[in-house]
Amino acid sequence: MNTSRRQWLGQAYGALLVGSGVGLSSTSWAQQARPPGGARVVLLGQSVPLTGGAAEIGSAFAAGSRLAVSDFNERNASTGLQLKLVQLDDGYEAARATANARTLLTTQKADLLFGFVGTASSDAGAAVAAKEGSLLFAPFAASDALRGPEHPNVFHVRPGMIDEALKIVRQCATVGQTRVAFVGDDDAMGRAGLAAVQQAITELKLTPLVATALVPAGGDKLDAALKDVQQKSPQAIVLVSLSGTTASAIRKLRKSGYTGSFMAFSIVGIDPLYAELGKDIGGIVISQVVPSPRPSAIPIVKEYLAAVDNSDQTASYEGLEGFIAAKTVGEAVRRAGRGFNAATLQRTMTAMTDYDVGGFRINLRPGLRDNVRSIDLISISADGRVLR
Numbered sequence: 001m002n003t004s005r006r007q008w009l010g011q012a013y014g015a016l017l018v019g020s021g022v023g024l025s026s027t028s029w030a031q032q033a034r035p036p037g038g039a040r041v042v043l044l045g046q047s048v049p050l051t052g053g054a055a056e057i058g059s060a061f062a063a064g065s066r067l068a069v070s071d072f073n074e075r076n077a078s079t080g081l082q083l084k085l086v087q088l089d090d091g092y093e094a095a096r097a098t099a100n101a102r103t104l105l106t107t108q109k110a111d112l113l114f115g116f117v118g119t120a121s122s123d124a125g126a127a128v129a130a131k132e133g134s135l136l137f138a139p140f141a142a143s144d145a146l147r148g149p150e151h152p153n154v155f156h157v158r159p160g161m162i163d164e165a166l167k168i169v170r171q172c173a174t175v176g177q178t179r180v181a182f183v184g185d186d187d188a189m190g191r192a193g194l195a196a197v198q199q200a201i202t203e204l205k206l207t208p209l210v211a212t213a214l215v216p217a218g219g220d221k222l223d224a225a226l227k228d229v230q231q232k233s234p235q236a237i238v239l240v241s242l243s244g245t246t247a248s249a250i251r252k253l254r255k256s257g258y259t260g261s262f263m264a265f266s267i268v269g270i271d272p273l274y275a276e277l278g279k280d281i282g283g284i285v286i287s288q289v290v291p292s293p294r295p296s297a298i299p300i301v302k303e304y305l306a307a308v309d310n311s312d313q314t315a316s317y318e319g320l321e322g323f324i325a326a327k328t329v330g331e332a333v334r335r336a337g338r339g340f341n342a343a344t345l346q347r348t349m350t351a352m353t354d355y356d357v358g359g360f361r362i363n364l365r366p367g368l369r370d371n372v373r374s375i376d377l378i379s380i381s382a383d384g385r386v387l388r
Helices: 003-017 055-075 094-107 119-131 161-174 188-203 222-230 243-255 270-281 299-309 317-336 342-350
Strands: 040-048 081-089 112-114 180-185 211-215 236-240 261-264 285-288 376-380
Touching (some): 055 081, 055 299, 055 317, 081 094, 081 317, 119 188, 161 261, 180 188, 222 243, 299 317
Parallel strands (some): 040 081, 040 112, 180 211, 236 261, 261 285
Antiparallel strands (some): 285 376
């Protein structure tokens, strides 16, 4: 858990990219051999929090994306098909994500938007993409509303919040926890998470939530909200919040004598939560939507770790997810061909209903549920080890 290096990298990239419109690619594709007629450069426009409350998650996702873009360019140097990734910092603010999306599509002339991080930011990116006749690919922590038929231009690599919710509440039911409460940030992400948990409970015909609390980030209302939740004697508390709110809630509840379970969505980020809680992270269950970024026989994990070993990055769940997302968009671009436009690329993506990205299958067709087999529930030991 090298959090200091992760934070340094995030600050360095933030300083480089804030408002700059700089395009990053780890490979200088211009120096590669080009076929007759020159290269087709496909520009991916990404708005991502490199600063602010979600900086560590955003920086890791962005860094993993860069590794996959570099790998794609090396593999396709002789064909002339290349990717260029332009990353702009939005500080986890929807208004900045909107401005970045417009800049990326209208000024930078991005071929599509890619990898927006955050529920509100993903909503913003989808809206701008629709207005400009473009696509949004692989948003991170997007609302399940973006999976509806009214958003055919949005393509998801990660499962939906409903899929994580189903996995979590089904686990609670399996171990006999019928009294479940919900605590989340009072923002677009927290509200989307609450809706997903309530939907999952309804679909599984389980007991309704005994308590809910949506708490403004950085405010002074957390204590009162947690007191109300604890009075309902929940056996498990589901958390949909960034690491700051999550860590504060866990510490306060444990200090007040709560001995029940904590279940967190993947968007909390294991590394930032460990940085906040240290040994107090022991026993917390967190859902994960990609395989563990630890040495394994899974081809995509081996590929990612090999790329990490040749970089200044450290492996993480978010980095692996960014790597998978960028590798998948590269495959979609390759299948669409050098002469693609937004319409043909959209058709190509819609047809990718069972893409094997390396021992990990992805269904890009809009509006379809992801299979919950791709979601793991893990816990973290007091010394930071990932347990299943």
